Amino acid sequence: MFNTISIIGCGLIGSSILRAIQNKNLSKEIKIFDLSKDVIIYLKKENICSNISIDIRQCVRDSDLIIIATPLSSYKEIILSIKDDLKKGTILTDTGSVKKEVMKIIHNMNLKDINCIPSHPIAGTEESGPKAGYADMFESRWCIISPPKNAAEQPIKILKSFWEAIGSKVKIMTPEEHDEILSLTSHLPHAIAYNIVRTVINVEDKLKQEVILYSAGGLRDFTRIAASNPLMWRDIFLDNNENISKGIDKFTEKLQELKEALNDKNGDKLYKIFNSTKELRKEIIKAGQDTSKPDFGRKKD
Amino acid sequence: MFNTISIIGCGLIGSSILRAIQNKNLSKEIKIFDLSKDVIIYLKKENICSNISIDIRQCVRDSDLIIIATPLSSYKEIILSIKDDLKKGTILTDTGSVKKEVMKIIHNMNLKDINCIPSHPIAGTEESGPKAGYADMFESRWCIISPPKNAAEQPIKILKSFWEAIGSKVKIMTPEEHDEILSLTSHLPHAIAYNIVRTVINVEDKLKQEVILYSAGGLRDFTRIAASNPLMWRDIFLDNNENISKGIDKFTEKLQELKEALNDKNGDKLYKIFNSTKELRKEIIKAGQDTSKPDFGRKKD
Numbered sequence: 001m002f003n004t005i006s007i008i009g010c011g012l013i014g015s016s017i018l019r020a021i022q023n024k025n026l027s028k029e030i031k032i033f034d035l036s037k038d039v040i041i042y043l044k045k046e047n048i049c050s051n052i053s054i055d056i057r058q059c060v061r062d063s064d065l066i067i068i069a070t071p072l073s074s075y076k077e078i079i080l081s082i083k084d085d086l087k088k089g090t091i092l093t094d095t096g097s098v099k100k101e102v103m104k105i106i107h108n109m110n111l112k113d114i115n116c117i118p119s120h121p122i123a124g125t126e127e128s129g130p131k132a133g134y135a136d137m138f139e140s141r142w143c144i145i146s147p148p149k150n151a152a153e154q155p156i157k158i159l160k161s162f163w164e165a166i167g168s169k170v171k172i173m174t175p176e177e178h179d180e181i182l183s184l185t186s187h188l189p190h191a192i193a194y195n196i197v198r199t200v201i202n203v204e205d206k207l208k209q210e211v212i213l214y215s216a217g218g219l220r221d222f223t224r225i226a227a228s229n230p231l232m233w234r235d236i237f238l239d240n241n242e243n244i245s246k247g248i249d250k251f252t253e254k255l256q257e258l259k260e261a262l263n264d265k266n267g268d269k270l271y272k273i274f275n276s277t278k279e280l281r282k283e284i285i286k287a288g289q290d291t292s293k294p295d296f297g298r299k300k301d
Numbered sequence: 302m303f304n305t306i307s308i309i310g311c312g313l314i315g316s317s318i319l320r321a322i323q324n325k326n327l328s329k330e331i332k333i334f335d336l337s338k339d340v341i342i343y344l345k346k347e348n349i350c351s352n353i354s355i356d357i358r359q360c361v362r363d364s365d366l367i368i369i370a371t372p373l374s375s376y377k378e379i380i381l382s383i384k385d386d387l388k389k390g391t392i393l394t395d396t397g398s399v400k401k402e403v404m405k406i407i408h409n410m411n412l413k414d415i416n417c418i419p420s421h422p423i424a425g426t427e428e429s430g431p432k433a434g435y436a437d438m439f440e441s442r443w444c445i446i447s448p449p450k451n452a453a454e455q456p457i458k459i460l461k462s463f464w465e466a467i468g469s470k471v472k473i474m475t476p477e478e479h480d481e482i483l484s485l486t487s488h489l490p491h492a493i494a495y496n497i498v499r500t501v502i503n504v505e506d507k508l509k510q511e512v513i514l515y516s517a518g519g520l521r522d523f524t525r526i527a528a529s530n531p532l533m534w535r536d537i538f539l540d541n542n543e544n545i546s547k548g549i550d551k552f553t554e555k556l557q558e559l560k561e562a563l564n565d566k567n568g569d570k571l572y573k574i575f576n577s578t579k580e581l582r583k584e585i586i587k588a589g590q591d592t593s594k595p596d597f598g599r600k601k602d
Binding site for chain 2: 212216224273280
């Protein structure tokens with residue numbers, strides 16, 4: 001499918017893409033760059049990739065597809081470093097969770113004869129690093145592509161085929177649509193998960209051991225989400241702050257409504273609140289985005 | 302271990318207790334009562350229990366251990382119905398998630414020669430009904446017992462042995478301690494899960510399909526928790542409203558702090574927030590209340 005693919009950043013997502021490309025045999029050559037010594041040591045030890053560059057410019061030279069899989073805050077520096085070494089007609093993409101800011105950075109770079117098409121594979125776990133990656137991470141998961149308005153058709157088709165080849169279903173949307181939808185389905189839920197864990201760990205120390213022991217009643221599911229990479233989430237929140245801030249306002253409004261019902265001991269209202277959420281769950285299961293298998297009880301632990 | 306055990310309410314929890322008692326052979330006889338025709342039809346069809354009473358008074362007569370596994374709001378009526386038919390010295394317990402209000406109800410009944418000792422097995426899934434029950438639900442899970450101050454030692458020991466026999470680890474604490482801890486580890490997390498799902502389903506319809514499709518980025522985990530039995534949660538919120546309301550206030554305060562950091566684009570503060578929650582997760586895993594196996598990516602679906 002490709003002669004050479006370069007992956008910049010080989011953590012959870014980058015190393016999973018690497019493994020998937022190898023598994024599906026999608027490129028004659030795969031080149032890797034990562035700033036972290038630990039990542040390089042791990043990749044060498046596990047013999048996952050034979051072509052590890054120590055020079056980012058050397059890594060991207062002659063590549064047909066370049067995938068940036070690093071935190072959003074590093075994009076500017078990375079693109080500045082590589083921009084003079086990109087092959088004419090190459091496809092430059094990424095895996096970041098916010099798109100509007102990325103587009104701004106790319107636009108300001110004024111890259112010539114380069115097909116910059118941001119991607120966002122909606123996949124991952126709460127873990128970080130190449131050790132946690134796995135080849136079928138993108139299997140049946142959505143990947144959103146946000147091409148700029150003036151993008152050529154052919155490179156979009158090629159990038160779409162690439163994500164499909166590693167198992168993803170692809171949807172094309174504008175950066176604005178992407179950022180609004182993801183603020184609701186991913187960024188706000190993460191804000192809330194981090195916030196509840198912070199609320200609970202701030203209670204007096206006398207209860208701390210008890211809180212840990214009895215966390216199976218709901219809390220532990222939030223701690224799982226709140227264990228995700230803090231650097232990645234800082235960058236997402238900085239880049240999508242307006243949408244997330246709006247989401248927090250809506251959330252707070254609804255929470256005050258719940259609190260009022262609680263303080264008024266309004267059973268009818270509480271029942272209505274607790275009964276209103278089941279439908280969405282059913283639709284998510286129907287859409288194949290989760291299974292109906294109960295997990296909350298961790299039957300198979 | 303017992304001659305006769307009676308279970309009032311045979312839904313997710315009651316039917317799991319029933320199955321566990323049978324599996325471990327803990328009672329010569331087990332008697333069941335449930336108001337729901339569907340539950341009775343299911344139990345008969347599956348041949349799970351041969352002794353299904355249509356009269357609640359007949360169900361509890363001669364029993365050594367009576368377990369109420371119904372929503373909290375039904376306790377008063379149930380205890381009023383059975384109080385004149387209880388065997389002298391019998392142990393009366395429950396499975397409810399709030400304890401202080403239960404103790405009040407029991408205290409007001411002024412039951413003579415009956416050992417009322419509330420229990421709370423911290424177990425379950427987001428599903429409801431006897432079909433979703435299973436025998437090893439209580440395996441390695443905590444069960445909290447909250448005996449009244451004047452309770453006799455022997456029945457506490459027997460009840461503790463019963464929960465241990467079906468796999469639980471038992472902790473004894475006061476109803477006040479129980480309700481405060483559970484408001485943090487279970488009730489507040491559920492309030493938040495319901496609230497985020499309500500926030501998201503209230504966005505304009507144009508985004509609804511997208512929200513469902515891309516829910517794997519975090520939202521789907523909340524919809525799972527928010528799919529729990531609404532009647533049960535209404536009762537928990539009514540009975541533990543003061544603790545939960547306090548928890549909501551603390552949560553809102555923290556969320557405003559996060560929103561300020563977001564509006565100020567304060568990266569250092571955001572990083573600090575996202576990095577502060579990892580420790581609790583590690584301690585929960587260490588305490589055996591969850592596994593470190595990544596689940597957020599649903600590897601095995």
